Amino acid sequence: xxxxxQPDIHITVSEGASLELRCNYSYGATPYLFWYVQxxxxxxxxxxxxxxxxxxxxxxxxxxxxFKRSQSSFxxxxxxxxxxxxxxxxxxxxxxxxxxxxxxGTGTRLxxxx
Amino acid sequence: NAGVTQTxxxxxxxxxxxxxxxxxxxxxxxxxxxxRQDPGMGLxxxxxxxxxxxxxxxxxxxxxxxxxxxxxxxxxxxxxxxPSQTSVYFCASRLAGQGVYEQYFGPGTRxxxx
Numbered sequence: 001x002x003x004x005x006q007p008d009i010h011i012t013v014s015e016g017a018s019l020e021l022r023c024n025y026s027y028g029a030t031p032y033l034f035w036y037v038q039x040x041x042x043x044x045x046x047x048x049x050x051x052x053x054x055x056x057x058x059x060x061x062x063x064x065x066x067f068k069r070s071q072s073s074f075x076x077x078x079x080x081x082x083x084x085x086x087x088x089x090x091x092x093x094x095x096x097x098x099x100x101x102x103x104x105g106t107g108t109r110l111x112x113x114x
Numbered sequence: 115n116a117g118v119t120q121t122x123x124x125x126x127x128x129x130x131x132x133x134x135x136x137x138x139x140x141x142x143x144x145x146x147x148x149x150r151q152d153p154g155m156g157l158x159x160x161x162x163x164x165x166x167x168x169x170x171x172x173x174x175x176x177x178x179x180x181x182x183x184x185x186x187x188x189x190x191x192x193x194x195x196x197p198s199q200t201s202v203y204f205c206a207s208r209l210a211g212q213g214v215y216e217q218y219f220g221p222g223t224r225x226x227x228x
Contacts, residue, residue: 009154032218042159043118043204043219090156101172101216102147102206104156 002027004093006105013081014113021076021108023091031093033074034102035065038088047089050074061085086112115131118220120205126226127195135190135223137205144210147186147217150174150201157204163188164210165168 005024013019025031032051036044048059055067065076074091091105121136127155128213139146147162149172177199179191190209191201202224207216 004156020154036219043221044173044206045219046216092157101156101162102157104149104158106154 002095002103004091004105006091006108008108009106010109010111012111012113015083016080017079019081019110021089021091021110023074023076023105025072025074025091025093027072027093027095029073029095030069031095033065033067034064034073034092034094035059035074035076036090036092038090038107039084040087044090045074081112083111083112085113087111117141118205118218119209120203120220120223122205122223123221124224127192128228129195129197131195133192134196135192135203135225137188137190137207138186139207139218140186141207141209141218141220142185143207144185146182147157147172148178148180148188148190149204149206151203151204151222160190160192167174194206197227199225200227
């Protein structure tokens with residue numbers, strides 16, 4: 001079955017430290033890949049996306065993600081975390097040709113300590 | 115543009131009551147979707163629509179109905195509310211077209227069924 005796994009439920013980092021959030025997917029082909037962020041009480045905002053081409057993609061708010069086909073991974077990174085980055089982060093995938101079907105991971109909640 | 119709007123923001127229902135969650139978008143997006151978000155489970159697709167007059171089931175459609183009479187609106191109906199439908203509901207939309215999978219999310223409706 002197709003699935004998206006975010007193995008870390010909760011991560012705490014200090015402000016200014018680097019961040020990496022993990023995402024693995026299980027699909028027969030390379031899907032389209034996304035990272036969304038959800039601040040408390042808010043909807044989801046797209047951070048970045050990968051369709052094809054350069055495997056290192058840049059997003060908003062200083063985030064980047066790297067697609068590694070051999071590991072079926074799409075990990076999200078940020079070199080220096082700000083307190084305002086505290087939120088929940090969701091990895092999502094969509095198969096080529098599917099309509100609106102995004103499949104989400106279960107999310108990683110990021111806490112930033114000052 | 116207002117983007118994707120949802121009403122109401124909060125709702126409390128008694129078991130067995132029915133109600134409609136409203137979703138509208140002003141971006142002329144062909145595709146619209148409804149997701150529910152439950153703790154530890156990420157977002158799961160309930161129903162989606164690829165255009166006016168066309169709807170289909172997602173991962174968790176039981177207990178919900180949808181219709182799409184206009185491009186702008188995509189209401190979600192709960193026929194007979196159950197406590198298991200307590201959740202946060204998100205509506206999303208996107209353009210049609212090959213390779214366009216970025217979805218825009220509304221702010222959500224928090225529903226409690228007692």
